[in-house]
Amino acid sequence: MANYLVTGAAGFIGSALAKDLILKGNTVVTIDNLSTGKESNIPTGCKFIKGNTYDKDIISKLDDYSFDAVFHIAGQSSGEISFENPIYDLSTNTASTLLLLEYCKKHGVKKFVYASSMSTYGDHEEELVDENSKTEPKSFYAVGKLASENYMRIFSSFGIQCTALRFFNVFGYGQNLDNLKQGMASIYLAMALKDGHIVVKGSKDRFRDFVHVKDVVSACELAITIPRDEKFDVFNVANCRKIKVEYIIKTIQSNIPGTTVEYILGTPGDQFGIYGKNDKIRHKLGWNPTINFEEGMKDFIEKTKTYFQN
Ligand SMILES: NC(=O)c1ccc[n+]([C@@H]2O[C@H](COP(=O)([O-])OP(=O)(O)OC[C@H]3O[C@@H](n4cnc5c(N)ncnc54)[C@H](O)[C@@H]3O)[C@@H](O)[C@H]2O)c1
Numbered sequence: 001m002a003n004y005l006v007t008g009a010a011g012f013i014g015s016a017l018a019k020d021l022i023l024k025g026n027t028v029v030t031i032d033n034l035s036t037g038k039e040s041n042i043p044t045g046c047k048f049i050k051g052n053t054y055d056k057d058i059i060s061k062l063d064d065y066s067f068d069a070v071f072h073i074a075g076q077s078s079g080e081i082s083f084e085n086p087i088y089d090l091s092t093n094t095a096s097t098l099l100l101l102e103y104c105k106k107h108g109v110k111k112f113v114y115a116s117s118m119s120t121y122g123d124h125e126e127e128l129v130d131e132n133s134k135t136e137p138k139s140f141y142a143v144g145k146l147a148s149e150n151y152m153r154i155f156s157s158f159g160i161q162c163t164a165l166r167f168f169n170v171f172g173y174g175q176n177l178d179n180l181k182q183g184m185a186s187i188y189l190a191m192a193l194k195d196g197h198i199v200v201k202g203s204k205d206r207f208r209d210f211v212h213v214k215d216v217v218s219a220c221e222l223a224i225t226i227p228r229d230e231k232f233d234v235f236n237v238a239n240c241r242k243i244k245v246e247y248i249i250k251t252i253q254s255n256i257p258g259t260t261v262e263y264i265l266g267t268p269g270d271q272f273g274i275y276g277k278n279d280k281i282r283h284k285l286g287w288n289p290t291i292n293f294e295e296g297m298k299d300f301i302e303k304t305k306t307y308f309q310n
Contacts, residue, residue, distance in 0.1 A: 003027045005067045007053050007100070008074030009046055010037025012175050012183075013115065013167075017071060017217050019043040029065060031058060032074060035092075036179055053096035059103050069111035069224045072100050078181045079119060079139035080267045086140040093141065097148035101155040101162075109160065112152060113223045116164040118209070118238065120146045123272050127207075127242065130277040131166075131234050138271060149234060156232035163223040165216075168238040168276050172213035172296050173303045184208055185248060189301065192252050192259040194308045202266030204246040207273035209238045212291035222285040238276025239289050251294060255301045 004021055008014030009030030014037070018028045022045045029047040042048050051058035053074050075093040076082070082089035097114060104112055121129045122136035137143045152162035175186035177193070191198045219237045253259045281287040291299075 001025045001027065002068040003029075003066060005029050005031070005062065005065070005070045006046075007031050007070075007072050007096070008037060008115075009043065009048075010034055010039055010041045011074065013170055013213060013216055014071075014073040015041040015043060016174055016213050017073060017220050018046050020217050020221070022046060029062070029067075031062075035076070036176060036182065038176075041174075052092070054091040054099060056099065059099050062103060063107075066107070067109050069113065070100055070104055070109055071113045071115075071220055072097055073115045073220075075115060076141070077117075077183075079141045079270065080181055082139050082141035082144070083268050089140050089144055093144040094147045094151075098151050101151055101160065104160050105155060105158050111224045112155070112160050112162045113220055114148055114152060114162070114164050116149055116166045116234070117142065117145045118166050118168045118236070118274060118276060119271060120149070120166060121274055124274055127274050128240070128277060129236070129274050131236060131280055139268075153232045160231075162232050164234045165219055165223060165237050166234060166276070167216060168209040168211050168236070170213055170216050171210050171293075171300065172291070173300045174213060175300070177304060177307055184245075185210065185297065185300070188248055188252055189297075189304070192256050193305065196256075196259055198249060198252070198259060198261045200245060200249070200261060200263045202245070202263075202270055203272075204249070204263060205244060206270070207242045207244045207275065208248075209241055209275035210243055210293045210296070211237055211239050211289060212296040214291055215287075215289040219281060219285070219287050222287055226285045228284060233284070235281040235285065236276035236278055237281060237287075238278050239292070240276060240278050241293070242273070242275045243293055251297050252301070255298060256305075
């Protein structure tokens, strides 16, 4: 049994991770400001500190705890929102990382795992990227994620094993259907369930690499359990599969017949598409994705089809 801090456990990925860690007999504390998360998502047994991860007073509330690892999952996850409020994005996604790394250094926490993003790569002529591919962020959000990785690289020299997991498009049951600025699959699904009509911002030929939330949880856990020499590592968490927007829509339409679609202008900083090699995480951490896009979407739709009916 171990003690963990999982920031953002009121959100989609953080709640799934915290729940699994608690199920496995561990103790979990979370900090969440409930900006996009819901208190009801925080799993039973998880100690909840309400506040901002970029607030020193909130971080000082952790002084009485002793953690075996910190999973920094909380953050705002929309490129679009980072253009509306770049300073908030910097605080919430990057200053928070720095504060938590300082906390780890001060309190001797040995492992730090961060929810980074495929957006750090930007667009590439080579659509298939690995961890050595050039990073050229196209949004302030992606700039902040890459900066966090660099803070981690430096803090790893202070004895903290730092792992940046570059999540590709995470999807699955538990994604917030009320937030139409975050999560491609959940945005389209919410529109289909609510209005029977999907409005797509941007081209139908854009594509993403979808990874199921359960597989993301296992990547987070493997990052702290598999022994390795490197003090700093970056891993793609991807299925290595290119899925076009058009295919997402077709998948939803086949599960919810009669759904119509309309394409309008895209949003600033939106990536056209890349997909991720996953050889490194497979070989070094023994990670194996277990749920494909079709199965994951079917399950997501089954469990949420009455969501907007009350
Ligand atoms: N979902 C994806 O496809 C994806 C892809 C790449 C990276 N990520 C990253 O993974 C992380 C989790 O994403 P998610 O999809 O679960 O989003 P989410 O919005 O469902 O969860 C984020 C949680 O963090 C909380 N939060 C946000 N800012 C905070 C702050 N300053 N202090 C305290 N709590 C704060 C929110 O209230 C929410 O509960 C984010 O950092 C995101 O950038 C997600």
